[in-house]
Amino acid sequence: MQLGPYVLPNHLFVAPMAGVTDRPFRQLCRSFGAGYAVSEMVTSRRDLWHTLKTSRRANHDGEPGPIAVQIAGTDAAMMAEAAAYNIDHGAQIIDINMGCPAKKVCNKWAGSALMQDEALALQIIEAVVAACEPRGVPVTLKMRTGWCQAQKNAVTLARAAEAAGVRMVTVHGRTREQGYKGAAEYQTIAAVKAALHIPVVANGDIDSPAKALQVLAATGADALMVGRAAQGRPWIFREIAHYLATGELLAPPLVAEVRRALLAHLDDHYGLYGEFTGVRSARKHIGWYVRDLPGGDVFRAQMLTLESSQAQQRAVADYFDELGTASDRLPERRGAAAGEPALLEDEA
Secondary structure, eight states: EEEEEEEOOEEEEEEETTTTTHHHHHHHHHHOOEEEEEEEEEEEEEGGGGGGHHHHTTOOTOOOOOOEEEEEEEOOHHHHHHHHHHHHHSSEEEEEEEEOOOHHTTTTOOGGGGGGGGHHHHHHHHHHHHHHHGGGOOOEEESSSSSSTTTTOHHHHHHHHHTOOOOOOEEESTTTTTOOOOOOOHHHHHHHHHHOOOOOOEEESSOOOOHHHHHHHOOEEEEEEGGGGTOOOOOHHHHHHHHHHSOOOOOOOOOOHHHHHHHHHHHHHHHHOEEEEEEHHHHHHHHHTTSSSSSSSHHHHHHOOOOOOHHHHHHHHHHHHHHHTTTBHHHHHHHOSSSOOOOOOOOO
């Protein structure tokens, strides 16, 4: 799949999720077969670019390209400036966020709230493309089907974005009003795909290989973006790839492989966040890994009592050692990820 000057290795993408899709998580998903990963959203507010939180979100040290950074904001000039700033700091693709449903984002008229104001949305798109195009940086757009059931304008906005120079559009199959409730619908994504000449990516409720095939058939999309289902299950990308290629389900990963992957993920996580913050922010990732596994609830509660990275890693190693031997496979678990993704927090 071609995206500007870049050829992506496959059509399975990791969704940008604030508080989740940091550099360690992106690299983890890529190691399990994701062909493309977009960063957590980075604010367009210049006064927050040098905060610790934003600097971590913009950290791409050792990350393979192409490096895609998602930016969020409501002012066209500020968004263009944010695009240029992130390019200067390593971004090779800029993604515009018009899909986040979080109240703290939408209350500021950013994220999916921009779909209510098509004129402003187009101003932002045009300004960002103007900032990126001379530097050879493709611009992509992530959006929802619309603000609410009565106001589904994804096709209109996607057409305008393509005309303005956007190179790829991702559509989450829900309105902002839905948040993450109910089931995603794919008719709107199919309509966007039929209306555009640029690649269209389908997103929403893709939680199993069978569902991936279903969504591809229903939408005709060029690629799939997986979000919540990859939390604690990053190998879903290779499972989907195998199923799409062969029609056969891949066996669950070996317990020993999951143990190695989680411990390596934790090492990288602590390296980015440091001891204090790393231990606390790693708890959600550990919880996702053991969700629905034998003794997982008890183990998740135990994690809340551990205050050091060494204790956390030792507990994880012991848990998986008790779960099975090196030749054992992970027990079958539900396909869908429970709960909502972490949402954008106030940058400070």
